[in-house]
Amino acid sequence: MSGEGAAYDRLVDVMRRLLGPGGCPWDREQTPDSIRPFLLEEAYEVLAGLDEKNPAVVKEELGDLLYQVVFLGALFE
Numbered sequence: 001m002s003g004e005g006a007a008y009d010r011l012v013d014v015m016r017r018l019l020g021p022g023g024c025p026w027d028r029e030q031t032p033d034s035i036r037p038f039l040l041e042e043a044y045e046v047l048a049g050l051d052e053k054n055p056a057v058v059k060e061e062l063g064d065l066l067y068q069v070v071f072l073g074a075l076f077e
Contacts, residue, residue, distance in 0.1 A: 015074040
């Protein structure tokens with residue numbers, strides 16, 4: 001598996017552990033509705049970085065947005 005694929009698999013594994021028994025209490029309390037504002041916030045921050053033409057900000061915020069997407073995916077498993 002490529003490095004990127006392995007990194008993604010590790011991220012998904014971490015998310016499952018956070019949401020699983022003995023995981024993070026905050027994460028385990030979340031629902032799709034409670035995560036919605038965070039997803040929107042991260043999307044707007046990506047757009048702000050694009051408007052600023054700031055690659056460092058875009059890269060950081062895309063990572064945060066990816067985290068939210070993976071989190072939602074794990075909630076729906």
